[in-house]
Amino acid sequence: MSEPKWYYPTDVDSAIELLNLNExxxxxxxxxxxxxxxxxxxxxxxxxxLKLNYTICQNKNITIGAMTSFSQVxxxxxxxxxxxxLIKSLSRAGTTPLRNRITLGGSLAFLPPWSDLIGPxxxxxxxxxxxxxxxxxxxIQEFIRNPxxxxxxxxxxxxxxLSDYSNFYHRATLTQVGFAxxxxxxxxxxxxxxxxxxxxxxxxxxxxxxxxxxxxQKLIDxxxxxxxxxxxxxxxxxxxxAKELGSSExxxxxxxxxxLNGLQQVFTEEKEDK
Amino acid sequence: MNGTFIVNKVACNFxxxxxxxxxxxxxxxxxxxxxxxxxxxxxxxxxxxxxxQLVNSCQVLAASCLQKQITTVKGIGTLHHPHIIQExxxxxxxxxxxxxxxxxxxxxxNLLNQIPQPSEEQIKQFLxxxxxxxxxxxxxxxxxxxxxxxxxxxxxxKN
Numbered sequence: 001m002s003e004p005k006w007y008y009p010t011d012v013d014s015a016i017e018l019l020n021l022n023e024x025x026x027x028x029x030x031x032x033x034x035x036x037x038x039x040x041x042x043x044x045x046x047x048x049x050l051k052l053n054y055t056i057c058q059n060k061n062i063t064i065g066a067m068t069s070f071s072q073v074x075x076x077x078x079x080x081x082x083x084x085x086l087i088k089s090l091s092r093a094g095t096t097p098l099r100n101r102i103t104l105g106g107s108l109a110f111l112p113p114w115s116d117l118i119g120p121x122x123x124x125x126x127x128x129x130x131x132x133x134x135x136x137x138x139x140i141q142e143f144i145r146n147p148x149x150x151x152x153x154x155x156x157x158x159x160x161x162l163s164d165y166s167n168f169y170h171r172a173t174l175t176q177v178g179f180a181x182x183x184x185x186x187x188x189x190x191x192x193x194x195x196x197x198x199x200x201x202x203x204x205x206x207x208x209x210x211x212x213x214x215x216x217q218k219l220i221d222x223x224x225x226x227x228x229x230x231x232x233x234x235x236x237x238x239x240x241x242a243k244e245l246g247s248s249e250x251x252x253x254x255x256x257x258x259x260l261n262g263l264q265q266v267f268t269e270e271k272e273d274k
Numbered sequence: 275m276n277g278t279f280i281v282n283k284v285a286c287n288f289x290x291x292x293x294x295x296x297x298x299x300x301x302x303x304x305x306x307x308x309x310x311x312x313x314x315x316x317x318x319x320x321x322x323x324x325x326x327q328l329v330n331s332c333q334v335l336a337a338s339c340l341q342k343q344i345t346t347v348k349g350i351g352t353l354h355h356p357h358i359i360q361e362x363x364x365x366x367x368x369x370x371x372x373x374x375x376x377x378x379x380x381x382x383x384n385l386l387n388q389i390p391q392p393s394e395e396q397i398k399q400f401l402x403x404x405x406x407x408x409x410x411x412x413x414x415x416x417x418x419x420x421x422x423x424x425x426x427x428x429x430x431x432k433n
Contacts, residue, residue, distance in 0.1 A: 003292045006275070006337045030335045031315065038293050046338055095403030098315050100327045101334065
């Protein structure tokens with residue numbers, strides 16, 4: 001097998017044109033590629049010079065370029081909202097030197113278990129911007145469901161609406177640097193002690209993630225009543241396999257404990273949105 | 275393939291495999307101060323600074339670093355002219371077997387360039403990618419505090 005050849009395009013159009021080469025692979029930060037290996041790769045297209053390393057906050061919308069590293073994302077969002085769900089999640093992904101290297105685009109392309117990105121992006125209603133054959137802006141859930149969107153196409157960035165909702169994030173691991181067995185993302189808003197809005201996403205389930213829409217519907221427009229929350233959390237169906245943390249039953253119980261804890265944190269009286 | 279890297283401010287032309295990691299290319303060309311540890315990006319023994327970013331060289335493909343500024347621990351201080359951070363590590367007894375030390379020193383260097391007076395929490399957060407199996411971290415954290423204090427007192431040495 002011949003060694004892969006590297007290309008260093010300087011704009012998005014040139015990078016997309018290079019996708020016509022035989023067996024191409026995009027290189028962003030490189031951490032995902034090293035896990036994937038180089039089997040069946042003849043050409044590597046480096047994306048560092050495409051100027052996709054940017055962060056914008058405009059019209060209550062956040063836009064982040066695909067080549068922005070996790071560290072840069074955290075630094076940028078800290079200037080807008082210190083309590084952001086994305087800060088909480090990305091700060092726990094990998095380690096400082098890894099976060100300097102892992103890019104948003106690379107994580108979306110590979111969706112690796114260590115990136116902690118999917119749950120928060122679904123909860124935040126993020127959209128993925130793609131250029132090339134399947135050019136468009138896709139809701140994150142559609143992007144995850146349909147891997148063919150990436151055929152002869154390049155992820156150029158994400159965007160999501162800025163919100164002041166309260167949030168909660170939990171990452172369940174055996175050790176700090178271990179892969180997450182599951183993550184839990186909650187964002188919510190209350191008005192006059194009534195649940196006005198709620199989004200709950202658990203990753204690491206059998207189908208990669210579960211958006212708990214049934215539970216959301218049961219709680220929205222209801223008074224903030226933690227006994228009612230508990231009753232509904234206990235009857236929620238979570239679909240885990242056994243993992244390093246323990247059996248599926250154990251992980252389910254653990255996830256429900258953190259789910260209830262998260263709802264209590266999001267909807268405590270002090271955090272009531274005026 | 276061939277390529278030029280700026281290692282410790284010196285332009286170096288290396289020949290390497292297109293899929294080689296930066297760690298391998300550096301060590302194969304004499305930069306053995308970059309230690310080979312876990313090769314999974316978890317231990318921090320192989321840390322280098324690329325264009326002011328602290329990274330695990332085992333998680334970086336060499337071909338993605340052409341013409342970039344790469345700093346190894348020898349780029350900030352040497353045996354006879356140690357950096358204040360290196361002196362602080364010796365003084366605090368933060369070096370035992372020494373295998374993690376190049377990575378620890380570079381992580382500290384990068385931290386103090388960004389946050390000159392870090393809190394203990396910030397030190398712990400920033401060194402989260404460095405594992406030490408000897409010291410138990412207390413002396414390492416003390417070393418970072420000593421270095422920060424000295425650098426802030428204007429005793430910048432060759433920083």
